[in-house]
Amino acid sequence: MAYVCRECGYRSLKWFGRCPSCGSWGTLEEVTEAEPRSARKRAEPMSWLGEEPRPLPQVPSSPLKRLSTGFPEVDRLLGGGLIPGAVILFGGEPGVGKSTLLLQIAAALARHHGSVLYVSGEESAPQVKLRAERLGIEEGRLYLFAEQSLPRIVAAVEEISPLALVVDSLQTVLARANGGEVGGIQQVREAAAEIARLSKLRGTASFLVSHITKGGGFAGPKTVEHIVDVAIYLEGVREADLRILRSVKNRFGSTNEVAVFKMSDCGMEEVANPSLFFLSRDRGAKPGSAIVPVLEGTRTMLVEVQALVSPTKYGPPQRRTPGLDYNRVLVLLAVLERYLGVHIGMSDVYLTVAGGFEVREPALDLGIAAAVLSSLYNQPISPDTVVLGEIGLSGEIRPVRKAQERLKEVEKLGFRRAILPDQDIKGKVCLELVRAKTVSEACEALNLGG
Ligand SMILES: Nc1ncnc2c1ncn2[C@@H]1O[C@H](COP(=O)(O)OP(=O)(O)OP(=O)(O)O)[C@@H](O)[C@H]1O
Ligand SMILES: [Mg+2]
Ligand SMILES: [Zn+2]
Incomplete structure (x- = not known):
């Protein structure tokens, strides 16, 4: 006898009103294991063709068609x-x-x-x-x-x-x-x-x-x-x-x-070719938008992070981040406040990814920061520029995975310039590469400032 959560599959010998794994209420269901007799009955015809253990070399390899x-x-x-x-x-x-x-x-x-x-x-x-x-x-x-x-x-x-x-x-x-x-x-x-x-x-x-x-x-x-x-x-x-x-x-x-x-x-x-699919159609120089080459599995896709920063009119400042990692955004906003001296504590911040895509990727950090600053200062980022990089807690920009592959795709789609972490890029890329060690260096490269 056991209890299993029907939402997440969590298994326990004790019953809980709230699943300790996923936090859903009233989802733990009692399961009885099949009775031994019927199990034996079912196990027979369903066995794996009565195979015997054998040494690895003697197992025929199946040509994977x-x-x-x-x-x-x-x-x-x-x-x-x-x-x-x-x-x-x-x-x-x-x-x-x-x-x-x-x-x-x-x-x-x-x-x-x-x-x-x-x-x-x-x-x-x-x-x-x-x-x-x-x-x-x-x-x-x-x-x-x-x-x-x-x-x-x-x-x-x-x-x-x-x-x-x-x-x-x-x-x-x-x-x-x-x-x-x-x-x-x-x-x-x-x-x-x-x-x-x-x-x-x-x-x-x-x-x-x-x-x-x-x-x-x-x-x-x-x-x-x-x-x-x-x-x-x-x-x-x-x-x-x-x-x-x-x-x-x-x-x-x-x-x-x-x-x-x-x-x-x-x-x-x-x-x-979905890499361009999530960029807004009327892509032009508008404040609050930053383009980032993100990795989805082995594929690079370009996504547009959009930010709107506006002074809070009443109540506590709002933060809304559909499609993005909410807690990550809070950390990034704190880093911007601390290391760039910007004041967003009294502003509402709305952030999203164009097209409704959901992205969770470290390389997106710099895109989020850039979009926020671009909206805050009302200064657009040049539409031929992409940004990528993970941001550390002290405002440093950290290397990203597979930068080379990402830049290849960026190049193919006609962009001219990339702001990226200070990391080695093997092979030739026909893009102007601007390496930034910190968020403030990236801001300088993007001409964002108060
Ligand atoms: N006659 C139709 N013309 C155009 N689109 C249709 C038509 N009938 C259904 N659809 C679209 O197909 C969708 C449903 O697709 P489908 O039945 O494959 O979904 P499903 O995931 O199997 O749904 P369910 O949970 O009901 O099994 C609907 O959202 C609807 O937009
Ligand atoms: Mg169906
Ligand atoms: Zn659960």
Whole structure:
């Protein structure tokens, strides 16, 4: 007997009203481990083909043939394509477009590689068909199956022997009759574990859709992340038709990779070159804006930090930082006050990233500082200039990772000048590089001052 948090998967032998791990209230749920008898019954056919331990050299190496999902950006996110037998958790908030993107991926896999089984526990087959028609999908090797019972899903996989399986969604799968409520932790975990075993056994790649629900009785994707090979999340951004797919776990590739999509009535379309996507369209010299090359996984993207500093009219000074790390911003404001002698203690400070992107990256520090100062002094930063650098507590600017790669991208996009930490740049870059050791040196280089 144990208790598991349905938000974050925290496990404890004691019950708490408030989860000690994620702080949610009333989310700890009692789970009983499956009874030994039924466990033994289930363990038999699900074993790993009765394999024996053997020395490493005698294990045949599997030639990793990776299949294209029809979306080059998704392939890159997966580490170079879909691997047979991979189990992929596909999370996202309700309505963000999970079913749409997965139906498109399923269709591409069916068209180019073999049969695909799309199990829907939330929508009827005609409903899914309707979406398929809207997306112009008519693959003969794509099977639709509206079902919630795990044994029936397993039977269908055994019959059709698809190369890929989509389960939409995990929270609607009923693993066993006495395993608690549908969508509860126990059902969701058992379903995920069994599908994972089935996938490994048969080499079927599985996509498990999981809804992120704030509150409610559903077990969220975090509760099964440890079971899967790859965990990716589809996120909406404030610019309504954009979607970001992000990998947070990948046993076959690097993580924190992102792919950017545009959602239209014909489905999801890849944005092939997202590095400029988050800059505002009318990019010109305006106060309060600074451009920073940030790293998302292995990819450089240029983002625009926007700041508005204005004297507080009433009440305590406001600080709002959607898309940015709030506590980090407070530290940076304190550093500016202390080492540049600026007075922002009696001002409201609003900071954001254009396009509604969320960024957490040390190299962004200097961009945040520059945007704040630019707004404070009402002096624009030249639009051909980017800034990057981590700021230390004594106002020093610290080196950033992969500066070289970032500058290459900056150069490609037609910028002329970069303000950066005092660090070595290997190779040739056709940019004017201005190295700054401290925030005040960076200000000087940017012509910002009172
Ligand atoms: N007929 C339509 N034309 C254009 N866009 C549509 C149409 N039907 C649905 N959409 C868009 O698709 C989105 C829903 O996509 P989808 O069903 O793939 O999301 P989901 O993440 O699977 O949602 P759910 O949580 O309900 O399963 C909606 O936000 C809507 O904007
Ligand atoms: Mg859906
Ligand atoms: Zn929790």
